[in-house]
Amino acid sequence: MTSPISTRMHGDVLIVTSNNPPVNALGHAVREGLVKAIGQADADAAVKAVVIICEGQTFFAGADITEFGKPMQLPMLPSVVDIIENCTKPVVAAIHGTAFGGGLEVALASHYRVAVPSAKLGVPEVKLGLLPGAGGTQRLPRVAGVPKALEMAATGNPIGAKEAFQIGLVDRLIEGELLPHAVAYAEEVREVRPLPKSSARDEKLEEARANPGLFDMFRKANARKFKGFDAPEYNIRAIEAAVAKPYVEGVLDERRLFMELMTGTQARAQQYFFFAERKAAKIENVPEGTQPRAIRRVGVIGAGTMGGGISMNFLSAGIPVTIVEMAQEALDRGTGVMRKNYEASAAKGRITADQVEGAMGLLKPSLSLEDLADCDLIIEAVFENMDVKKEIFTKLDKIAGPGAILASNTSYLNIDEIAAVTSRPQDVVGLHFFSPANVMKLLEVVRGAKTAPDVLVTAMKIAKKIRKVAVVAGVCHGFIGNRMLMPRQVEAMKLLLEGATPQQIDKVHVEFGMPMGPFQMSDLAGVDIGWHRDPTRIENIRDALAAEGRWGQKKGAGFYDYDEKRTPSPSPRVAEIIEEFRQKTGTPQHAIDDQEIIERTLYTMVNEGAKILEEGMAQRASDIDVVWVYGYGWPVYRGGPMFWADTEGLAKIVAGLEKNGFEVSKLLRDKAEKGEKLSKD
Numbered sequence: 211m212t213s214p215i216s217t218r219m220h221g222d223v224l225i226v227t228s229n230n231p232p233v234n235a236l237g238h239a240v241r242e243g244l245v246k247a248i249g250q251a252d253a254d255a256a257v258k259a260v261v262i263i264c265e266g267q268t269f270f271a272g273a274d275i276t277e278f279g280k281p282m283q284l285p286m287l288p289s290v291v292d293i294i295e296n297c298t299k300p301v302v303a304a305i306h307g308t309a310f311g312g313g314l315e316v317a318l319a320s321h322y323r324v325a326v327p328s329a330k331l332g333v334p335e336v337k338l339g340l341l342p343g344a345g346g347t348q349r350l351p352r353v354a355g356v357p358k359a360l361e362m363a364a365t366g367n368p369i370g371a372k373e374a375f376q377i378g379l380v381d382r383l384i385e386g387e388l389l390p391h392a393v394a395y396a397e398e399v400r401e402v403r404p405l406p407k408s409s410a411r412d413e414k415l416e417e418a419r420a421n422p423g424l425f426d427m428f429r430k431a432n433a434r435k436f437k438g439f440d441a442p443e444y445n446i447r448a449i450e451a452a453v454a455k456p457y458v459e460g461v462l463d464e465r466r467l468f469m470e471l472m473t474g475t476q477a478r479a480q481q482y483f484f485f486a487e488r489k490a491a492k493i494e495n496v497p498e499g500t501q502p503r504a505i506r507r508v509g510v511i512g513a514g515t516m517g518g519g520i521s522m523n524f525l526s527a528g529i530p531v532t533i534v535e536m537a538q539e540a541l542d543r544g545t546g547v548m549r550k551n552y553e554a555s556a557a558k559g560r561i562t563a564d565q566v567e568g569a570m571g572l573l574k575p576s577l578s579l580e581d582l583a584d585c586d587l588i589i590e591a592v593f594e595n596m597d598v599k600k601e602i603f604t605k606l607d608k609i610a611g612p613g614a615i616l617a618s619n620t621s622y623l624n625i626d627e628i629a630a631v632t633s634r635p636q637d638v639v640g641l642h643f644f645s646p647a648n649v650m651k652l653l654e655v656v657r658g659a660k661t662a663p664d665v666l667v668t669a670m671k672i673a674k675k676i677r678k679v680a681v682v683a684g685v686c687h688g689f690i691g692n693r694m695l696m697p698r699q700v701e702a703m704k705l706l707l708e709g710a711t712p713q714q715i716d717k718v719h720v721e722f723g724m725p726m727g728p729f730q731m732s733d734l735a736g737v738d739i740g741w742h743r744d745p746t747r748i749e750n751i752r753d754a755l756a757a758e759g760r761w762g763q764k765k766g767a768g769f770y771d772y773d774e775k776r777t778p779s780p781s782p783r784v785a786e787i788i789e790e791f792r793q794k795t796g797t798p799q800h801a802i803d804d805q806e807i808i809e810r811t812l813y814t815m816v817n818e819g820a821k822i823l824e825e826g827m828a829q830r831a832s833d834i835d836v837v838w839v840y841g842y843g844w845p846v847y848r849g850g851p852m853f854w855a856d857t858e859g860l861a862k863i864v865a866g867l868e869k870n871g872f873e874v875s876k877l878l879r880d881k882a883e884k885g886e887k888l889s890k891d
């Protein structure tokens with residue numbers, strides 16, 4: 211096999227080129243090739259300097275993550291970068307595309323770094339639950355300074371080459387062709403001695419030593435963002451070691467911290483999730499080569515909470531949208547909210563004023579469904595009512611052009627029943643966005659019994675275009691996400707009657723890592739959602755709250771009381787209502803501990819997820835995990851409910867479910883008995 215690393219001389223500069231598509235990942239052959247090339251530079255007196263450059267779209271974009279979890283073949287990256295730094299000739303890293311992770315570590319070990327202005331540099335390891343373990347945590351603060359290194363390593367966010375140049379991480383910005391300029395740079399520096407080694411630099415560490423409060427300030431400022439995650443703290447500690455200890459000792463700390471992360475559950479969960487997200491795009495049972503339909507204009511029906519957000523996704527991606535409402539007032543209100551949202555983003559500097567006008571300029575508001583005749587994809591987002599939806603789809607069938615895709619954003623309703631009122635059920639699909647639809651990354655693509663393969667392929671493609679992560683779901687009540695939410699909500703309400711408080715249940719969920727618990731979620735979404743709106747018919751605690759106008763945050767009262775800043779506090783009135791229902795229903799009370807809450811509200815979700823898998827309503831367990839991480843904020847460091855169940859132990863889950871009298875999914879029981887895992891399908 212030929213090596214992905216080749217060398218050639220240009221004058222007295224040795225050009226070391228990597229050609230390892232698609233992203234020049236630092237797999238075994240690349241590492242071996244780099245060591246050989248540096249050996250060649252050292253051995254050959256004719257070589258006065260070295261340029262390391264990559265072909266294709268990018269500089270080394272990181273480790274080869276397919277090697278994760280397998281025994282690593284030597285040489286390992288830490289020794290490769292040391293060999294580069296110890297080369298007796300100056301080494302220049304010539305960067306384009308992304309120098310990420312191991313790629314940036316190679317660049318940091320090089321004596322000089324030059325980059326094109328569009329290049330990006332970063333250490334995203336933290337996003338996979340790791341730290342840059344090839345000297346990155348030790349060299350980066352020495353070159354970029356401690357504050358920047360902390361930010362880059364602990365958040366994983368990259369910086370652009372221009373910023374990198376300003377802070378000294380890049381020595382020269384190259385306008386024009388990279389290779390000849392990099393070679394010219396190498397010729398300029400070839401006589402400079404001693405060679406500038408990143409590991410030997412100290413001046414930027416000295417600055418940090420003068421400001422010892424720096425680390426705790428950084429921790430405090432990011433406490434919310436890092437909550438629950440191990441890896442950010444480990445990155446911080448490794449950089450602390452860089453400041454506090456000599457390089458050789460700091461590297462040992464880095465190695466130890468890296469190994470602790472690598473062998474922990476969080477890194478496994480985050481790496482699992484990385485692949486889960488990519489797998490979700492694959493649709494089963496679709497003929498290979500199925501081509502998507504062209505989507506030039508999108509129609510949205512309903513300019514309410516969802517319709518507005520849905521439209522914004524397409525407008526932001528440059529796709530024109532026709533939005534239809536029933537009355538001018540609702541239309542104006544809806545489009546007004548969209549403009550306000552865009553303007554708020556502009557005020558925060560996320561987009562420009564021109565982009566606001568550009569997006570809004572692509573919007574055509576209308577009061578007539580007939581105006582949707584030229585749309586290639588029409589998404590209905592009106593009230594959650596089957597009769598209303600049927601009426602709309604009947605009309606759409608007459609209005610929409612041939613081949614137009616007719617989609618519903620319904621949360622629970624049967625897509626097949628909606629499709630049946632049209633003469634083209636093959637063109638009907640569910641596109642279930644999550645609220646706020648312009649923000650949430652998840653899109654459930656609901657596959658009806660008759661949905662055509664090219665409609666599904668189009669849905670997945672358009673999802674990508676509007677930067678959503680799409681997951682295919684089957685037709686069932688609540689699809690994947692909301693269906694699994696149901697047992698959780700039911701049990702949470704029962705627990706209230708049996709003696710728990712809303713705050714106790716919410717606390718267990720928040721400590722688990724969810725952004726909020728079941729009752730906080732109800733208050734945010736609206737306690738009145740799905741309420742029958744008859745204040746005299748009070749059948750449960752929710753009805754009682756809704757009847758009193760306790761509709762949640764929007765009314766300043768729900769399961770909690772809220773002050774004007776929307777800070778929640780436990781509500782004595784809610785405690786009274788719960789007590790009334792306890793007495794009215796004669797529910798026996800018992801002491802409820804955190805474990806019982808976990809078993810009844812989280813194990814039940816796992817059980818429902820297993821039933822969804824068993825029925826084929828999800829294509830694979832990892833899709834369920836994608837739904838929960840991107841749709842409901844399940845902590846990614848726990849992988850998702852299916853992955854988490856495996857770490858908890860399926861036998862323990864089954865026992866917990868049985869103890870509480872739940873009917874256990876056959877699939878879950880079988881897997882538990884065989885010692886198999888749910889998330890490995």
Ligand code: NAD
Nearest residue numbers: 512513514515516517535536591592593594619620621645
């Ligand atoms: P909403 O009440 O905020 O908005 C619905 C809008 O549709 C209203 O503005 C109404 O005037 C308009 N409308 C009703 N009938 C119409 C018609 N015949 N022609 C044109 N416009 C019409 O409701 P929403 O929260 O945006 O929900 C819309 C759909 O999205 C529902 O099916 C809901 O289940 C689903 N959904 C909602 C959420 C959520 O969190 N709100 C999340 C996912 C999915």
